[in-house]
Amino acid sequence: MKPLDPRLVRRSSTVRTHLVWSVLLGVLTALLVIGVSWCVAEVVARRFDGDEVLLFPIAIAAAFGLRAAIAWAHGVVSERAAIRVKAELRAEVVDDLLDPRRVGPRPESGRLVALLGPGMDAFDGYVGRFLPQLGLAAIVPAAVVASIAWVDLLSAVIIVVTLPLIGLFMWLVGVLTRDRVTRRWAAMERLARHFTDVLDGLVVLKVFGRRQEQGIREVGDRHRVETMRALRLAFLSSLVLELISTISVALVAVSVGLRVVDGGLGLRDAMFVLLLAPEAYLPVRRVGMMFHDSTEGATATAELLDLLDHDRHHGTVAPPTAPAPIAVRGARLTHPGRTAVSLAVDDLHVAPGEFVAVVGPSGGGKSTLLDVLLGFERLDDGEVTVGGTSLADLDVAAWRESVAWVPQTPHLVGGTLADNVALGQPGADRAEIAAATRDAGLDLDLDRVVREGTTDLSAGERRRLAVARALLRVRRRGAWLVLLDEPTAGLDAHHEAQVLEALRASGGTVLVVTHRPESVAAADRVVEVAS
Template sequence: MRPFDPAILRTLPQARRPLATLAAIGVAQGAATIGTAFALSSVVVAVVKGMPLGHPAAYLALLFVFRGTLALAGERVAAAAGTSVSGALREQLLSRWLAQTADERPDPATGVTLASQGAASVEPYVARYLPALVSAAVVPVLAVLVLVFVDWLSALVVVLTLPLLPLFAALIGATTRDATERRWGALADLSGHFLDVVRGLPTLVAYGRGDRQVKTIGEVSQAHRRTTMVTLRLAFLSSAALELLATICVAIVAVTVGLRLTHGSIDLGTGLVAILLAPEAYWPIRRVGAEFHSAADGAEALAAAIPMLDVVSTMPTTAGPGTLSARDLGYTYPGSTEPVIEGLDLTIAPGLTVLTGPSGCGKSTLLELLAGLRRPSAGSVTAPPTHLVTQRPFLTTASIRDNLVMGAGRAVPDDEIWATLRELELDGVVAAQRQGLDTPLGDDGRGLSAGQRARLVLARAGLGSADVVLLDEPTAHLDDDSAALVHSVIRRMARDRRVVAVTHRPELLALADQHVPLLTRSIPAGREVRA
């Protein structure tokens, strides 16, 4: 974990301007702090020597107001920068993953952790840690430079003792890095496990296995708690250590100034400026040390996210309008040694093509390869943009209308939507909802039956603009009557598009123009063309 990775400026250009503003504010704060030391010592000297207080007091008041304004501006810019950078990071991660194949994307647990907690933890990194880092780079240098002119002996003490702070901070940082990595891993485990349990909750409860998960989640949470406590302990200890060190260093300056004051080798004003300036040289570095712990998660998340944003991904399918084919296609799942598909040559003719084959032979995998969602391990796929309806189609928490027109890429008039719904006998279901097409759907289409969901995603495919529609078991959840209706819609859809459907239903097979039976380990068992 580096204190600052310049890659953040390249990958997240939104960070450049606020960071430059924060740097400018940091320099101004440093200058104002030095000015305050002079003004304060003038006030004290005036009080001690009975001189007029007016001017020094006015300067001091002005400087306090100026510093307050700078602090307010800094807080505002930092907060805005934190939110905008973490939002931009989340957006870029998601759009990058969407442009990648399923094999290249991180596993769901890592992805969810990085895009949620990871992106959120970048906020304190940008809003608190980076401004502190800028101050630490600017203010001590300014303070020491001024001290050289004011009192070179105090400057020498500061220059000799100051490096101890970053040295200690670096030593503590090295330990923190390992603890943060462990904490990050524990968090990803917890998120992944929680995600799996929430997904499988109905099944677990139905089989009376819910209680076991309570125990497992308890164990994973305890592991996360332990790693978090280690990080917190380190944070408190290191803050205390840096605080102590800085206090000792300031005390050395104060003692030397005090001794010289009693010997009369230095005047009160100079001595006071030296004593007031010395802490300003140490304070910004102490603050970096303190902020470092709350920002460590953000730095870790950025270290994980930036390489993902740098990956340039090309879609595995070559767009060829009017052509949908595979040549010597092979596919092996990552981490597996056994290919699921091997040496597959396939040309999909216009009309309706039905893929059949025993369970597990790779039909769904083949559809994902044709859709460009997976990168072939061997051979190639040539395909125009496709619309894939999977066995577990995606419905989002938006209105029915938004879910329907998601793949259209154009403004779809309501008449067309209702006509498509009517074709699938869904118009009654939607019209019965209080808000009609504007009715919001819950996660995963909650509020609709499995059969209604299957018909809704078919309506979405019908409204879509892709030339090729790939359907994975489109009638698996439907009764015979609904299946017959869906089959006739698919048949009509295949009049002006290429439709490839995976099915176990002989009724759909009977309507096919082309039949591609696949054997185990998807080698075509000879092609059978019906029409």
């Protein structure tokens, strides 16, 4: 795991600005550290000689005040940068999920909850504290060593030799903690997914009397155990870094003290070196102390950037505005993380206005075929053409304007029944909405209030609502390709016949995934898909 992912620097202007400010404030901090050390050394040396030091205490106090002000400014800039980066990434993730040019499956809701919730909260430690400290660790030690070398080369050599030891032990600690952090992050994602799944199925679980307290408790305990293991390792590693830096400073102090006694080094220079030596190790030591605080934020950053790094559609060709032939040739698709082929279609041709039923065993790739035609998935091999033009070359946003889609699990939005039917058709009038619902066999009050994610409508009513939505899209937007995934599942014979009749009368090209014999019998042609 890299301390700073270059993808974050390229993607976020706030991070780039923040790093620039960190460098500038780090340079000022280094200059003040050196200046204060020189002033204190000068005061001690002059007092031993009996000279006056009236102005030096004032300068030292001013320098300490300025250093405190810079530290405050550094903290304010860092916290504001962390807030802005979180807001930018959250907005970018949401925009990415809604981007019509996005290719690939959407992430699981549990993973998104973990990333956009606790994962993003960890950015306060990562962006707000760890990254600024990285800037200080790169600037302050170099400036301190250069200043010490100017007055005492031997002490500078000791620091140069011992300073990398802290970096070496930090690397070893990082190797040891990487697995711990990964396991803790996996435990947190598992907890989020489990809790989300329980909430989604809470009604069913209550009906069947299945209590989930024990399951949530076990998943939570695993997260607690992994967290405590990571914290224990963090405390032990901090102890190691403190011990190494203390021994290193002691080596410098012993060398300086012996040479002062022998008369080989002046008091002023000795005090200057002794005051600056701890400052050479302090920023690097703090990086090690903040490393564990930043690992969760760094892990969340990598997860978010992986989520945002995916293929996009780049086609610009306008799609046909009227029914056109569709061909699928040599299509092969394997989903990430799976070894079995998800879709295998050698040769499929759909004529304009044709009603085609797609059948096959569960998991055979029927729904994946619809995802490919919608542009949600990209083939590993093969080609899909629409009117002789490759689907990859079409403007996918314009292409989806030509498609009416009925998913296997239609979703509701908060509002009235009419609002849900007219979803995506803000200009639809009430007569058009009523005609679409009537043709789909949905005999319900259009002013009936429904809520998102509830059981206000039965599964069959949801499917008929989605069919009405598709019919309205065909009639108002000129969509000529209708893709349906199990639209008549759970419907009685009367409503199923009504839905099939409305689809045949729509005048568009219809491709329906189904297991129902009645839907198969109503089709012009049956195509079997089996990966």
